[in-house]
Amino acid sequence: MNQSLIVRGAPQEYECRIGAWDDLEAHLNRRNIKRVMVLHGKDSWEAAKVYFPELMNIDAFFVYYGGECTDEKTNDLKKQFEQHDLEGIIAVGGGKIADLGKAVANQCEVPVLILPTLAATCAAYTPLSVIYDKEGSMVRYDVFAKSNALVLIEPKVILNSPVELMIAGIGDTVAKWYEADAMISQLSVQSIEIQVAAFAAQKCREVLLTDSQAALEAMQKQEINQAFLNVVETNILLGGMVGGFGDDYGRTAGAHSIHDALTILPESHQQLHGNKVAYGVFVQLVIEDKWTEIETLIPFYRELQLPISLKEMNMVLTEEEYQRVAERAAEPHETIHYMKETITPEVVKDAMIKLEAAMSTK
Secondary structure (H helix, E strand, O other), X not given: OOXXXXXXXXXXOEEEOOOHHHHHHHHHHHOOOOEEEEEEOOHXXXXXXXXOOOXXXXXXXXXXOOOOOOHHHHHHHHHHHHHOXXXXXXXXXXXXXXXXXXXXXXXXXXXXXXXXXXXXXXXXXXXXXXXXXXXXXXXXXXXXXXXXXXXXXXXXXHHOOXXXXXXXXXXXXXXXXXXXXXXXXXXXOOXXXXXXHHHHHHHHHHHHHXXXXXXXXXXXXXXXXXXXXXXXXXHHHHHHHHHXXXXXXXXXXXXXXXXXXHOOOHHHHHOOHHHHHHHHHHHHHHHOOOHHHHHHHHXXXXXXXXXXXXXXXXXXXXXXXXXXXXHHHOOOOOHHHHOOOOOOHHXXXXXXXXXXXXXXXX
8 A cells, every 4th residue: 555644633723512612702813813704504504503602803704605515616715705805714514514614714725613513524623625526426535734723512512413414423433443444454564643543443433332322312312421422522533533643544445435436326415424434334344354343233233223235225226326336436546445455346346236135134
Protein backbone atom coordinates (compact mmCIF):
# COMPACT_ATOMS: atom_id res chain seq x y z
CA MET A 1 0.00 0.00 0.00
CA ASN A 2 1.25 3.44 -0.92
CA GLN A 3 -0.92 5.72 1.14
CA SER A 4 -0.79 9.15 2.73
CA LEU A 5 -0.05 9.49 6.44
CA ILE A 6 -0.49 13.08 7.55
CA VAL A 7 -1.95 13.60 11.02
CA ARG A 8 -4.99 15.89 11.17
CA GLY A 9 -5.89 14.78 14.64
CA ALA A 10 -8.61 17.13 15.81
CA PRO A 11 -10.40 20.44 15.36
CA GLN A 12 -8.65 23.42 16.89
CA GLU A 13 -11.21 23.30 19.72
CA TYR A 14 -13.92 20.81 20.64
CA GLU A 15 -16.50 20.79 23.39
CA CYS A 16 -19.39 18.48 24.21
CA ARG A 17 -21.58 19.52 27.13
CA ILE A 18 -25.07 20.73 27.94
CA GLY A 19 -25.11 24.47 27.22
CA ALA A 20 -22.09 24.38 24.90
CA TRP A 21 -23.87 26.45 22.23
CA ASP A 22 -24.51 29.26 24.73
CA ASP A 23 -20.85 30.29 24.49
CA LEU A 24 -20.85 30.64 20.70
CA GLU A 25 -20.55 34.43 20.73
CA ALA A 26 -17.63 34.26 23.16
CA HIS A 27 -15.88 31.83 20.81
CA LEU A 28 -16.48 34.21 17.89
CA ASN A 29 -15.15 37.14 19.89
CA ARG A 30 -11.99 35.23 20.80
CA ARG A 31 -11.43 34.74 17.08
CA ASN A 32 -12.28 38.39 16.29
CA ILE A 33 -15.10 37.27 14.00
CA LYS A 34 -17.92 39.82 13.80
CA ARG A 35 -19.75 38.90 10.58
CA VAL A 36 -20.71 35.29 9.90
CA MET A 37 -22.62 33.13 7.48
CA VAL A 38 -24.85 30.71 9.39
CA LEU A 39 -25.42 27.73 7.13
CA HIS A 40 -28.37 25.56 8.11
CA GLY A 41 -30.92 23.00 6.94
CA LYS A 42 -34.72 22.95 7.15
CA ASP A 43 -36.02 20.26 9.49
CA SER A 44 -32.81 20.17 11.51
CA TRP A 45 -32.88 23.96 11.86
CA GLU A 46 -36.48 23.93 13.09
CA ALA A 47 -35.44 21.51 15.82
CA ALA A 48 -32.16 23.22 16.67
CA LYS A 49 -32.90 26.94 16.48
CA VAL A 50 -34.44 26.98 19.96
CA TYR A 51 -30.96 26.13 21.25
CA PHE A 52 -29.12 28.52 18.92
CA PRO A 53 -28.08 31.55 20.97
CA GLU A 54 -28.98 35.12 20.18
CA LEU A 55 -25.83 36.75 18.84
CA MET A 56 -25.89 40.20 20.43
CA ASN A 57 -22.90 41.84 18.78
CA ILE A 58 -22.42 39.61 15.73
CA ASP A 59 -23.86 40.25 12.26
CA ALA A 60 -25.29 36.89 11.15
CA PHE A 61 -26.30 36.09 7.57
CA PHE A 62 -28.54 33.00 7.66
CA VAL A 63 -28.53 30.76 4.58
CA TYR A 64 -30.34 27.51 3.76
CA TYR A 65 -27.70 25.11 2.44
CA GLY A 66 -29.73 23.76 -0.46
CA GLY A 67 -29.86 20.02 0.15
CA GLU A 68 -26.54 18.80 -1.27
CA CYS A 69 -22.82 19.44 -0.98
CA THR A 70 -21.84 20.10 -4.58
CA ASP A 71 -19.21 22.14 -6.38
CA GLU A 72 -21.97 24.34 -7.78
CA LYS A 73 -23.39 25.10 -4.33
CA THR A 74 -19.91 25.74 -2.93
CA ASN A 75 -19.23 28.31 -5.64
CA ASP A 76 -22.63 29.94 -5.14
CA LEU A 77 -22.12 30.31 -1.38
CA LYS A 78 -18.59 31.60 -1.91
CA LYS A 79 -20.04 34.44 -4.01
CA GLN A 80 -22.65 35.23 -1.35
CA PHE A 81 -19.98 35.13 1.36
CA GLU A 82 -17.80 37.62 -0.52
CA GLN A 83 -20.73 39.88 -1.44
CA HIS A 84 -21.63 40.28 2.23
CA ASP A 85 -17.98 40.75 3.27
CA LEU A 86 -18.20 38.01 5.92
CA GLU A 87 -15.42 36.68 8.15
CA GLY A 88 -16.40 33.16 9.18
CA ILE A 89 -18.86 30.33 8.67
CA ILE A 90 -21.04 28.57 11.25
CA ALA A 91 -22.46 25.27 9.97
CA VAL A 92 -25.48 24.10 11.95
CA GLY A 93 -26.76 20.71 10.89
CA GLY A 94 -25.79 17.25 9.73
CA GLY A 95 -22.94 15.90 7.66
CA LYS A 96 -23.73 17.53 4.31
CA ILE A 97 -24.14 20.94 5.93
CA ALA A 98 -20.85 20.51 7.79
CA ASP A 99 -19.13 19.38 4.59
CA LEU A 100 -20.54 22.29 2.60
CA GLY A 101 -19.50 24.74 5.33
CA LYS A 102 -15.98 23.34 5.29
CA ALA A 103 -15.78 23.49 1.50
CA VAL A 104 -16.91 27.13 1.40
CA ALA A 105 -14.62 28.08 4.27
CA ASN A 106 -11.69 26.50 2.44
CA GLN A 107 -12.54 28.44 -0.72
CA CYS A 108 -12.87 31.70 1.22
CA GLU A 109 -9.90 30.97 3.50
CA VAL A 110 -11.84 31.67 6.71
CA PRO A 111 -12.57 29.69 9.91
CA VAL A 112 -15.47 27.24 10.05
CA LEU A 113 -17.31 26.57 13.32
CA ILE A 114 -19.52 23.48 13.34
CA LEU A 115 -22.55 22.90 15.54
CA PRO A 116 -23.78 19.39 14.73
CA THR A 117 -27.45 18.59 15.10
CA LEU A 118 -26.90 14.87 14.50
CA ALA A 119 -24.43 12.20 15.55
CA ALA A 120 -24.75 10.45 12.19
CA THR A 121 -21.17 10.94 10.92
CA CYS A 122 -17.80 12.32 12.05
CA ALA A 123 -18.16 15.17 9.53
CA ALA A 124 -18.18 17.84 12.25
CA TYR A 125 -14.75 16.68 13.42
CA THR A 126 -12.83 16.01 10.22
CA PRO A 127 -11.19 18.58 7.88
CA LEU A 128 -12.60 17.09 4.70
CA SER A 129 -15.72 17.35 2.56
CA VAL A 130 -17.50 14.66 0.58
CA ILE A 131 -18.59 16.20 -2.71
CA TYR A 132 -21.64 14.96 -4.64
CA ASP A 133 -23.02 15.76 -8.06
CA LYS A 134 -26.48 17.25 -8.68
CA GLU A 135 -27.99 13.77 -8.99
CA GLY A 136 -26.75 12.81 -5.52
CA SER A 137 -23.91 10.50 -6.58
CA MET A 138 -20.68 10.79 -4.64
CA VAL A 139 -17.89 12.34 -6.75
CA ARG A 140 -14.86 12.64 -4.43
CA TYR A 141 -13.70 13.88 -1.08
CA ASP A 142 -11.46 16.90 -0.56
CA VAL A 143 -9.04 17.04 2.37
CA PHE A 144 -8.18 20.52 3.66
CA ALA A 145 -4.95 21.89 5.09
CA LYS A 146 -6.70 23.67 7.98
CA SER A 147 -8.59 22.02 10.80
CA ASN A 148 -12.12 23.06 11.70
CA ALA A 149 -11.86 26.03 14.04
CA LEU A 150 -14.42 24.78 16.57
CA VAL A 151 -16.88 21.95 17.19
CA LEU A 152 -19.61 22.61 19.75
CA ILE A 153 -21.88 19.69 20.65
CA GLU A 154 -25.08 20.37 22.55
CA PRO A 155 -26.28 16.91 23.69
CA LYS A 156 -29.88 18.13 24.05
CA VAL A 157 -30.03 18.92 20.33
CA ILE A 158 -28.84 15.44 19.38
CA LEU A 159 -31.16 13.85 21.95
CA ASN A 160 -34.03 15.36 19.95
CA SER A 161 -32.70 14.26 16.57
CA PRO A 162 -34.31 11.39 14.63
CA VAL A 163 -33.41 8.01 16.14
CA GLU A 164 -32.93 6.51 12.68
CA LEU A 165 -30.15 9.01 12.00
CA MET A 166 -28.36 8.06 15.21
CA ILE A 167 -28.64 4.41 14.15
CA ALA A 168 -27.20 5.27 10.74
CA GLY A 169 -24.34 7.04 12.53
CA ILE A 170 -23.66 3.91 14.53
CA GLY A 171 -23.60 1.88 11.31
CA ASP A 172 -21.16 4.32 9.73
CA THR A 173 -18.91 4.39 12.79
CA VAL A 174 -18.75 0.66 13.50
CA ALA A 175 -17.27 0.43 9.99
CA LYS A 176 -14.25 2.41 11.23
CA TRP A 177 -12.84 -0.71 12.88
CA TYR A 178 -13.40 -3.06 9.97
CA GLU A 179 -12.03 -0.71 7.34
CA ALA A 180 -9.04 0.43 9.40
CA ASP A 181 -8.20 -3.13 10.43
CA ALA A 182 -8.29 -4.28 6.79
CA MET A 183 -5.48 -1.82 6.08
CA ILE A 184 -3.53 -1.61 9.34
CA SER A 185 -3.32 -5.40 9.74
CA GLN A 186 -1.18 -5.49 6.59
CA LEU A 187 1.56 -3.33 8.12
CA SER A 188 4.62 -5.07 9.53
CA VAL A 189 5.52 -1.91 11.44
CA GLN A 190 2.89 0.36 12.95
CA SER A 191 3.99 3.90 13.72
CA ILE A 192 2.66 5.68 16.80
CA GLU A 193 0.05 7.61 14.81
CA ILE A 194 -1.15 4.36 13.23
CA GLN A 195 -1.40 2.80 16.69
CA VAL A 196 -3.54 5.74 17.87
CA ALA A 197 -5.82 5.29 14.83
CA ALA A 198 -6.09 1.55 15.51
CA PHE A 199 -6.93 2.17 19.17
CA ALA A 200 -9.64 4.68 18.23
CA ALA A 201 -11.08 2.29 15.63
CA GLN A 202 -11.18 -0.62 18.07
CA LYS A 203 -12.74 1.64 20.69
CA CYS A 204 -15.46 2.61 18.17
CA ARG A 205 -16.50 -1.03 17.84
CA GLU A 206 -16.25 -1.67 21.58
CA VAL A 207 -18.33 1.32 22.68
CA LEU A 208 -20.98 0.89 20.01
CA LEU A 209 -21.52 -2.82 20.60
CA THR A 210 -21.75 -2.12 24.35
CA ASP A 211 -23.68 1.16 24.61
CA SER A 212 -25.82 1.59 21.48
CA GLN A 213 -28.99 0.03 22.81
CA ALA A 214 -28.95 2.09 26.03
CA ALA A 215 -28.19 5.22 24.00
CA LEU A 216 -31.21 4.66 21.79
CA GLU A 217 -33.37 4.05 24.86
CA ALA A 218 -32.17 7.42 26.19
CA MET A 219 -33.41 9.06 23.00
CA GLN A 220 -36.78 7.32 23.26
CA LYS A 221 -37.14 8.39 26.90
CA GLN A 222 -35.69 11.84 26.22
CA GLU A 223 -33.26 11.40 29.11
CA ILE A 224 -29.52 11.87 28.64
CA ASN A 225 -27.45 9.03 30.09
CA GLN A 226 -23.77 8.16 29.91
CA ALA A 227 -24.32 5.58 27.18
CA PHE A 228 -25.94 8.26 25.01
CA LEU A 229 -23.01 10.64 25.53
CA ASN A 230 -20.57 7.81 24.83
CA VAL A 231 -22.22 6.97 21.52
CA VAL A 232 -22.50 10.63 20.45
CA GLU A 233 -18.80 11.20 21.07
CA THR A 234 -17.87 7.87 19.51
CA ASN A 235 -19.70 8.73 16.29
CA ILE A 236 -18.20 12.21 16.12
CA LEU A 237 -14.91 12.35 18.06
CA LEU A 238 -13.60 8.77 18.05
CA GLY A 239 -14.77 8.23 14.49
CA GLY A 240 -12.96 11.40 13.45
CA MET A 241 -9.80 10.36 15.28
CA VAL A 242 -9.46 7.18 13.24
CA GLY A 243 -8.94 9.08 10.01
CA GLY A 244 -7.41 12.05 11.80
CA PHE A 245 -4.45 10.01 13.00
CA GLY A 246 -4.45 7.19 10.43
CA ASP A 247 -5.14 9.35 7.36
CA ASP A 248 -5.51 6.95 4.40
CA TYR A 249 -4.90 4.00 6.72
CA GLY A 250 -7.86 4.99 8.86
CA ARG A 251 -10.46 6.43 6.53
CA THR A 252 -12.16 4.04 4.18
CA ALA A 253 -11.57 0.65 2.57
CA GLY A 254 -14.17 -1.78 1.28
CA ALA A 255 -17.36 -0.76 3.06
CA HIS A 256 -17.34 2.84 1.85
CA SER A 257 -16.46 1.79 -1.70
CA ILE A 258 -19.60 -0.33 -1.67
CA HIS A 259 -21.55 2.68 -0.36
CA ASP A 260 -20.12 4.93 -3.06
CA ALA A 261 -20.98 2.38 -5.75
CA LEU A 262 -24.57 2.04 -4.56
CA THR A 263 -25.10 5.78 -5.00
CA ILE A 264 -25.21 5.29 -8.79
CA LEU A 265 -28.61 3.60 -8.29
CA PRO A 266 -31.39 6.16 -7.75
CA GLU A 267 -33.26 3.85 -5.37
CA SER A 268 -30.26 3.91 -3.02
CA HIS A 269 -30.81 7.62 -2.40
CA GLN A 270 -33.73 6.71 -0.14
CA GLN A 271 -31.29 4.95 2.17
CA LEU A 272 -29.24 6.73 4.81
CA HIS A 273 -25.48 6.91 4.33
CA GLY A 274 -24.74 4.88 7.47
CA ASN A 275 -27.16 2.12 6.52
CA LYS A 276 -25.43 1.65 3.17
CA VAL A 277 -22.02 1.66 4.88
CA ALA A 278 -23.24 -0.93 7.41
CA TYR A 279 -24.30 -3.14 4.51
CA GLY A 280 -20.90 -2.46 2.91
CA VAL A 281 -19.18 -3.82 6.03
CA PHE A 282 -20.84 -7.17 5.41
CA VAL A 283 -19.79 -7.18 1.73
CA GLN A 284 -16.22 -6.39 2.79
CA LEU A 285 -16.28 -9.20 5.35
CA VAL A 286 -17.48 -11.63 2.66
CA ILE A 287 -14.55 -10.60 0.45
CA GLU A 288 -12.25 -11.22 3.44
CA ASP A 289 -14.01 -14.56 4.06
CA LYS A 290 -14.82 -13.51 7.64
CA TRP A 291 -18.21 -15.19 7.95
CA THR A 292 -17.73 -15.76 11.69
CA GLU A 293 -17.51 -11.98 12.22
CA ILE A 294 -20.68 -11.52 10.19
CA GLU A 295 -22.45 -14.00 12.46
CA THR A 296 -21.15 -12.05 15.48
CA LEU A 297 -22.53 -8.79 14.09
CA ILE A 298 -25.95 -10.04 12.97
CA PRO A 299 -27.56 -9.79 16.46
CA PHE A 300 -26.18 -6.24 16.83
CA TYR A 301 -27.51 -5.27 13.41
CA ARG A 302 -30.86 -6.86 14.22
CA GLU A 303 -31.08 -5.01 17.54
CA LEU A 304 -30.54 -1.67 15.80
CA GLN A 305 -32.41 -2.60 12.60
CA LEU A 306 -29.36 -2.03 10.43
CA PRO A 307 -29.63 -3.75 7.03
CA ILE A 308 -27.85 -7.07 6.54
CA SER A 309 -28.78 -7.31 2.86
CA LEU A 310 -29.90 -5.30 -0.14
CA LYS A 311 -33.37 -6.76 0.26
CA GLU A 312 -33.64 -5.13 3.69
CA MET A 313 -32.96 -1.78 2.00
CA ASN A 314 -35.76 -2.51 -0.49
CA MET A 315 -33.19 -2.88 -3.25
CA VAL A 316 -33.60 -5.84 -5.59
CA LEU A 317 -30.84 -5.61 -8.18
CA THR A 318 -30.90 -6.99 -11.70
CA GLU A 319 -27.86 -8.79 -13.09
CA GLU A 320 -26.97 -5.62 -14.98
CA GLU A 321 -27.26 -3.48 -11.82
CA TYR A 322 -25.04 -5.84 -9.85
CA GLN A 323 -22.47 -5.51 -12.61
CA ARG A 324 -22.68 -1.72 -12.70
CA VAL A 325 -22.32 -1.42 -8.91
CA ALA A 326 -19.44 -3.90 -8.88
CA GLU A 327 -17.61 -2.04 -11.63
CA ARG A 328 -18.10 1.27 -9.83
CA ALA A 329 -16.85 -0.19 -6.53
CA ALA A 330 -13.76 -1.61 -8.20
CA GLU A 331 -12.72 1.49 -10.12
CA PRO A 332 -8.95 2.04 -9.81
CA HIS A 333 -9.25 5.09 -7.53
CA GLU A 334 -11.53 3.36 -5.00
CA THR A 335 -10.27 2.62 -1.49
CA ILE A 336 -11.47 -0.98 -1.71
CA HIS A 337 -8.07 -1.63 -3.30
CA TYR A 338 -6.44 -0.87 0.06
CA MET A 339 -7.61 -4.31 1.16
CA LYS A 340 -5.07 -7.11 0.86
CA GLU A 341 -7.31 -9.09 -1.47
CA THR A 342 -7.11 -8.56 -5.22
CA ILE A 343 -10.28 -6.67 -6.09
CA THR A 344 -12.06 -6.96 -9.43
CA PRO A 345 -15.67 -6.28 -10.39
CA GLU A 346 -16.20 -10.04 -10.39
CA VAL A 347 -14.95 -10.31 -6.78
CA VAL A 348 -17.32 -7.56 -5.64
CA LYS A 349 -20.29 -8.90 -7.56
CA ASP A 350 -19.71 -12.43 -6.28
CA ALA A 351 -19.49 -11.16 -2.67
CA MET A 352 -22.72 -9.20 -2.98
CA ILE A 353 -24.60 -12.16 -4.45
CA LYS A 354 -23.16 -14.56 -1.85
CA LEU A 355 -24.18 -12.20 0.97
CA GLU A 356 -27.69 -11.82 -0.39
CA ALA A 357 -28.11 -15.58 -0.55
CA ALA A 358 -26.69 -16.15 2.94
CA MET A 359 -28.76 -13.40 4.59
CA SER A 360 -32.00 -14.58 2.98
CA THR A 361 -32.17 -17.32 5.62
CA LYS A 362 -31.44 -15.04 8.60
